[in-house]
Amino acid sequence: MHITQLNRECLLHLFSFLDKNSRKSLAKTCHKLLEVFQDPLLWSLLNFHSPAELKKDNFLLGPALKYLSICWYSEQVKVCNIEDWMKNNFQKDFCNRHENTVNDFLLEVCNRCPNLLSLTLSGCGHVTDDCISLLLKNCPKLKTLQLENCVRITDQTLEAVTLYGGSLQTLHVDFCRNITRNGLERVREKCPSVMLKAERSANMIPDNKPEKKFMLEKAPRKLFQL
Numbered sequence: 001m002h003i004t005q006l007n008r009e010c011l012l013h014l015f016s017f018l019d020k021n022s023r024k025s026l027a028k029t030c031h032k033l034l035e036v037f038q039d040p041l042l043w044s045l046l047n048f049h050s051p052a053e054l055k056k057d058n059f060l061l062g063p064a065l066k067y068l069s070i071c072w073y074s075e076q077v078k079v080c081n082i083e084d085w086m087k088n089n090f091q092k093d094f095c096n097r098h099e100n101t102v103n104d105f106l107l108e109v110c111n112r113c114p115n116l117l118s119l120t121l122s123g124c125g126h127v128t129d130d131c132i133s134l135l136l137k138n139c140p141k142l143k144t145l146q147l148e149n150c151v152r153i154t155d156q157t158l159e160a161v162t163l164y165g166g167s168l169q170t171l172h173v174d175f176c177r178n179i180t181r182n183g184l185e186r187v188r189e190k191c192p193s194v195m196l197k198a199e200r201s202a203n204m205i206p207d208n209k210p211e212k213k214f215m216l217e218k219a220p221r222k223l224f225q226l
Contacts, residue, residue, distance in 0.1 A: 004032050011036045024058035040064035050074070051101040051124075065113040070102060071148075072123035080125030081151045103131045110138040118144040125149070129156035136164040146172040155183030162190040174199040 006014070015023055015036055027037035036042070043060045045067045054070070082091060102124045109116065116139040121127055127150050136142060137160075145161070145168060147153055153176045161171060171187065171194050173179050179201040187196055 004030060008036065008039070012039060012042055015042055020053075020056070020058040047071075051098040054101055054105045061108055061112045063113060063115050065109070066115060066117045068109065068113075068116060068118065069120040070105075070122070070124060071120065074123065080123075081149070099126045102127050106131050106135055110135050114139060114141070116142055118142070118146075120144075120146040120148075121150055122146075122148040123150075125151050128152050129154055129160070132157045133160035133164070136160050136168075140164075141167050143167055144170040146170070147174070147176055148172065149175045151177055154178040155180055155186075158183040158187050161187055161194070165191065165194070168194050170195045170197075172197045172199075173201050176201045 003011075003014075011033070015026070018026065023037055023042070027034045038060065040060070040062045041064060043062060044064050046059055046061075046065060047069045048054055048071070050072050051070075084092075102121070103126065106127070116135075119135065119139075119142065127147075129152070132145075132147075132153065133156065136145075142165070145165070147157070150173075153173065155178075158173070158179065161168060165171070168191070171191075173184075174197065176198075179198060181202040184196065184198050184202055187194065
């Protein structure tokens, strides 16, 4: 029996066991398998392991998407986590190549995936408060939001949770160094039913750009030393 003789339900079940690349390769073999690849029912769950994967054409975004995970576990994440004013030229160039990748992808999710139930982001050092706020507005069914090691996330995201996270049941903001205790307490006060977890976040040293005056005072000293 040839694979194309299977009915749609069986083919969808078969495709569900394949990764994104394998699905795309199989879809190229004939029109019937391409139709299975394009079936929204196949794309309720998406997992990505680097920003580069977001630029591939081996998946589909649509209203069927309910569970999304972008987790980047790499030594390169440490470069993204350095404060912008402390990065050298090499580090800035590295970040410039993918700085907007995750944000742009999440904006597409906002526009095309209104039924999203769960979002997990880890090691996404360039994701912004504005992006998460917009996602909370456009995905009103979101029940789980897990943010780990997302250094640009601040109390602005927590405020957005209190305003737009009406369906939210679980909120994790672990190792997000610009989250404060005041922000966490506000979520607990405004959203008592939300299960909140913030491992180390409020205990980490937040970004603190040197004052201009301090920088100007240091410059004459360096000149004097020279």
